[in-house]
Amino acid sequence: MKAFTQHKGLAAPMDRANVDTDLIIPKQFLKSIKRTGFGPNLFDELRYLDEGQPGQDCSNRPLNPEFALNYPRYQGASVLLARENFGCGSSREHAPWALDDFGFRAVIAPSFADIFFNNCFKNGLLPIVLDEAVVNQLFDEMYAQEGYALTIDLEKQQIVKPGGESIDFEVDAFRKHCLLNGLDDIGLTLEDADDIRAYEAQRREQAPWLFDAVK
Amino acid sequence: MAGQTLYDKLWQDHLVKSREDGTALIYIDRHLIHEVTSPQAFEGLRLAGRKLWRGDSLVATPDHNVPSEAAERAAGVAGIRDEIARIQVQTLDENCRDFDVVQFGINEPGQGIVHVIGPETGATLPGMTVVCGDSHTSTHGALGALAHGIGTSEVEHVMATQCLIQKKMKNMLVRVDGELGAGVTAKDVVLAIIGKIGTAGGTGYAIEFGGEVMRKLSMEGRMTVCNMAIEAGARAGMVAVDQITLDYVKNKPYAPKGAQWEAAVENWSRLHSDDDAVFDAVVELRGEEIEPQVSWGTSPEMVAPVSALVPNPADESDATRRAGIERALEYMGLKADQKITDIKLDRVFIGSCTNSRIEDLRAAAAVARGRSKADSVKQVLVVPGSQSVKAQAEKEGLHEIFIEAGFEWREPSCSMCLAMNADKLGAGEHCASTSNRNFEGRQGYGGRTHLVSPSMAAAAAIAGTFVDVREFDSQRETA
Ligand code: SF4
Numbered sequence: 058m059k060a061f062t063q064h065k066g067l068a069a070p071m072d073r074a075n076v077d078t079d080l081i082i083p084k085q086f087l088k089s090i091k092r093t094g095f096g097p098n099l100f101d102e103l104r105y106l107d108e109g110q111p112g113q114d115c116s117n118r119p120l121n122p123e124f125a126l127n128y129p130r131y132q133g134a135s136v137l138l139a140r141e142n143f144g145c146g147s148s149r150e151h152a153p154w155a156l157d158d159f160g161f162r163a164v165i166a167p168s169f170a171d172i173f174f175n176n177c178f179k180n181g182l183l184p185i186v187l188d189e190a191v192v193n194q195l196f197d198e199m200y201a202q203e204g205y206a207l208t209i210d211l212e213k214q215q216i217v218k219p220g221g222e223s224i225d226f227e228v229d230a231f232r233k234h235c236l237l238n239g240l241d242d243i244g245l246t247l248e249d250a251d252d253i254r255a256y257e258a259q260r261r262e263q264a265p266w267l268f269d270a271v272k
Numbered sequence: 273m274a275g276q277t278l279y280d281k282l283w284q285d286h287l288v289k290s291r292e293d294g295t296a297l298i299y300i301d302r303h304l305i306h307e308v309t310s311p312q313a314f315e316g317l318r319l320a321g322r323k324l325w326r327g328d329s330l331v332a333t334p335d336h337n338v339p340s341e342a343a344e345r346a347a348g349v350a351g352i353r354d355e356i357a358r359i360q361v362q363t364l365d366e367n368c369r370d371f372d373v374v375q376f377g378i379n380e381p382g383q384g385i386v387h388v389i390g391p392e393t394g395a396t397l398p399g400m401t402v403v404c405g406d407s408h409t410s411t412h413g414a415l416g417a418l419a420h421g422i423g424t425s426e427v428e429h430v431m432a433t434q435c436l437i438q439k440k441m442k443n444m445l446v447r448v449d450g451e452l453g454a455g456v457t458a459k460d461v462v463l464a465i466i467g468k469i470g471t472a473g474g475t476g477y478a479i480e481f482g483g484e485v486m487r488k489l490s491m492e493g494r495m496t497v498c499n500m501a502i503e504a505g506a507r508a509g510m511v512a513v514d515q516i517t518l519d520y521v522k523n524k525p526y527a528p529k530g531a532q533w534e535a536a537v538e539n540w541s542r543l544h545s546d547d548d549a550v551f552d553a554v555v556e557l558r559g560e561e562i563e564p565q566v567s568w569g570t571s572p573e574m575v576a577p578v579s580a581l582v583p584n585p586a587d588e589s590d591a592t593r594r595a596g597i598e599r600a601l602e603y604m605g606l607k608a609d610q611k612i613t614d615i616k617l618d619r620v621f622i623g624s625c626t627n628s629r630i631e632d633l634r635a636a637a638a639v640a641r642g643r644s645k646a647d648s649v650k651q652v653l654v655v656p657g658s659q660s661v662k663a664q665a666e667k668e669g670l671h672e673i674f675i676e677a678g679f680e681w682r683e684p685s686c687s688m689c690l691a692m693n694a695d696k697l698g699a700g701e702h703c704a705s706t707s708n709r710n711f712e713g714r715q716g717y718g719g720r721t722h723l724v725s726p727s728m729a730a731a732a733a734i735a736g737t738f739v740d741v742r743e744f745d746s747q748r749e750t751a
Contacts, residue, residue: 073599074592075471075571079711084692088337088356090311090363092424108717111356140592142472145505146711148407148421149309171475171507172407172421179425229439231293243322246433249289249297253325253435256288256299264399266528266536267301270328271395272374272382 059181060239064162065208066135068199070125071100076139077146078173082155086111095151096158100126130203138195139166143184144173153180163209165216167192178232181239183211185226211237275546277443278512279478282418282543286401288435297435301400304386305332305373305427307364308692309405313428314367324371325434331395332368332375334361335385336692340655340682344694348378357693384658384684387411387625391495392660394524398513398540403430408625408708410501413510414494416517416543418478420507442476442552444506445545447483450559455742457635458493459627459706459725461485461557462500463565467575469555474506477553480545481511485559491520492629499626500708503572512544566612566738567710567723569600574710575723576612578740584608603712604720605700613738615722618701620645620652620733621715622726623682624689627706628657630664632726636706637670639730639741645678646736652679653695655687679733691716704732 086098088111097115102108104126106119120127126134137156143166144152153176156164162182167189169177177184187195198218199205208217211233216224235242246253261268276284288297310332317323324330337357339345344353349365352358361378368375376382382389387408390396398416402409407421422436430436446465466473479501486494494511501509511517518537521527528536563577574597576583585597585608601608606615622628622636633656645652654674656662662684665671671681688695689707691714697703699718706729710721724732731741 074596077571077709077711079690079709079714083713083717084690087308087692088354088360090315090360092312092315102713102717142475142505145471146407146709148405148423150312150405150423150425153423168472168475170472170505172423172502176423176425179423229294231291231295231437234293241320242437243320243429243432246297246429246435246437250433252289253297253299253433257326257434260299264536264539266397266532267400268328269526269528270374271331271393271526272376 058179058235058239058241061162061181061183061211061236063208063210064135065206066162067131067133067204067206068136068138068195069131069134070196070199071137071139072125072196074140075142075145078144078149078152079146081144081152082149083109085109087149087151092154093158095155096160099155099159100124135160135162136207136209137161137164138192138199139164141167141189143169145170148172150176150179153177153182157182165192165195178236181236183209183236185209185216187224187226191224274550275548277545277549277551278416278480278510278543279418279441279443279508280549282399282401283440285399286418295437295439298401298438300403300430300434300436301329302396302402303330303430304390304402304404304409305330306336306386306406307334307360308336309424310367310427311360311363312424313431314371316428317431322432324431327372329434330373332364332373333383333386333389334364334378336686336690337361338378338685339693340653340685340687340695342683345379345683381659384661385625385628385686387499388628388657388661391415391491392524392658394521394527397521397527398517399543403436407502408499410507410509411495411499411625413498413501413508414491415521416510416513416540418508418510421502441478441508444474444477444479444553444555445551446479446481446555448481448485448557448559449483450485452485452559452562453742455727455745456562456564457725457727458489458496460562460565462497463567463572463575463723464557464562465555466500466504466572467565468557469504471503471571471573472505474501474504477506478508478510479504479506481509486511487514490631491516492631495629496626500572503708513540564725564728564741566728568604568606568612569597570603570710570712571600572708572710572723574600578612578728578738580612582606582608582610582612613740615702616648616737617704617732618650619697619703620649620729621688621703621705621707622729623653623655623657623687624707625657626708627726628655628661630661632706633661633665633670636726636730637673639727639745640677640679640734641673643677643734645733648736649733652733653682653688654679655682656684658684677734688715690714704729704738
């Protein structure tokens with residue numbers, strides 16, 4: 058997995074609550090059997106004026122001029138500012154894959170849906186929860202100032218604003234460790250293989266029907 | 273010490289190891305897979321040269337992408353017209369072959385929507401931990417199991433280690449006491465719950481659904497409620513094991529038999545929250561107060577009783593919420609304060625892992641019997657959740673009732689729930705749907721979804737607008 062240590066990047070808005078994973082990456086793109094290539098279809102229904110098809114070249118599609126990520130001032134953005142309950146809905150990991158493929162490295166919101174939040178960490182994408190009032194202020198400042206860039210330091214758990222002022226954020230210790238070092242958590246879990254085998258043996262004794270094969 | 277909740281017990285039973293950083297390794301008993309969220313996980317295993325930890329814990333079936341139309345379906349995988357979809361289903365076939373995973377293939381008797389076939393075959397059982405790369409895995413919690421959706425990286429993790437890395441969730445109890453009125457179903461109960469607590473109300477919680485109403489619901493009704501726990505933000509929903517659970521599970525093809533059954537029943541008898549268990553949050557509803565529900569917006573919390581009016585954003589004081597309502601009304605093509613019963617339908621969808629089981633089809637057929645769909649409704653799809661539901665419905669003659677009413681009887685698949693196959697809404701079309709998500713574009717680009725129960729959907733198909741199924745059916749009785 059890609060590591061995340063420190064990142065400085067332009068902030069861009071996704072200014073609505075309850076952004077669901079269908080909106081982040083519509084279902085027709087889930088037919089892919091790959092993990093990459095979803096970036097051009099991130100927020101497809103909002104970003105373009107036509108209906109997107111998998112495998113299509115998106116460079117000639119009509120862009121929705123009213124969608125913020127299409128504004129010239131947000132080109133090259135890599136930090137997404139979002140509202141409450143971001144990433145609700147389906148478990149599709151295609152949502153963080155699409156954000157990552159587009160170029161986002163972090164998403165900041167007052168709250169996230171559980172499965173999406175978890176999926177982000179598996180892909181080197183950092184979701185940051187901040188108080189609603191703080192997020193509101195970031196939105197206001199970003200709207201007021203073109204080129205508004207944030208520096209995110211995972212080690213220090215700090216976001217530094219363009220003016221130098223900093224905001225602390227919380228992150229789970231295990232996830233932080235994995236992200237900082239780009240660790241593959243399957244490898245880590247397999248270090249506990251003996252514990253898993255011991256559990257399995259005892260469980261097989263207690264509840265043997267759980268180990269019966271189907272079909 | 274305070275007693276344990278059902279979730280506490282299921283967690284404890286599956287705890288392999290607590291780690292110093294506050295996370296835990298939780299053992300997974302059953303891993304369901306389908307074609308959409310598994311290919312990248314198998315690819316990951318191959319790249320890392322890893323094997324399945326316990327291959328017999330996996331059960332696969334294709335559901336999201338398979339055609340529902342009988343003619344296209346008849347030719348099996350090779351007959352899927354959409355090439356990218358076909359490759360995905362073929363990839364599942366290949367992966368199951370290469371990794372020796374049991375699969376209920378496209379036209380085999382056990383095939384169906386993954387959350388329908390788990391309980392109906394006994395592949396998912398009380399007391400299990402169940403995962404699937406699909407957020408509606410919470411459905412299986414109705415059996416008294418700890419079941420939830422996971423992302424593809426976690427699918428790979430479970431394949432390779434049989435474990436999930438988790439932090440324990442908080443406990444929420446949603447109690448529905450009293451009694452449901454006639455014509456009010458499990459779907460209305462869960463929509464009312466989501467309307468009350470909101471789509472993020474259960475975030476971070478495992479929800480146990482309890483109270484007199486839940487105790488009286490059938491297993492299939494409980495599955496409908498648990499299915500939509502995720503629409504309230506909770507990864508897992510569950511219901512305590514009782515006699516209704518045991519009667520349902522007994523004699524399922526893969527349920528334990530003989531002495532094993534006796535031992536299992538003994539083991540399962542503790543799968544309920546202790547009387548003195550403490551929940552972090554408790555939400556209470558009264559059954560009598562729940563009316564048939566209809567969603568009017570683009571989030572499942574945007575729901576109202578059928579007798580109500582579409583809300584007016586001017587009544588909302590919070591700016592983000594007000595903007596959300598305005599945007600939803602615009603997308604849905606609705607006016608503030610218009611009657612829900614004035615909404616005209618273009619299509620109707622009866623199906624999905626929420627409402628495609630035999631009781632759902634019986635409820636829809638009871639309303640459709642001897643009636644015809646409104647001319648203004650272009651299409652009514654009835655998509656059974658599994659091959660076995662389909663066979664049972666045909667045995668009971670339900671398919672004939674639907675066909676006579678002008679409905680289309682289809683093959684088991686997710687179909688218009690997420691419109692990955694050919695079944696979809698056109699832009700601007702309104703659909704009465706028994707599925708679980710009314711997000712923008714969910715059922716087709718620009719499509720407008722209204723979530724309802726199977727009987728409400730059938731009544732809407734016949735009337736052409738939403739009607740209160742309670743009055744609709746009493747009309748027939750007096751006629
Ligand atoms: S029926 Fe719908 S919600 Fe259920 S598994 Fe299929 S696509 Fe997902």
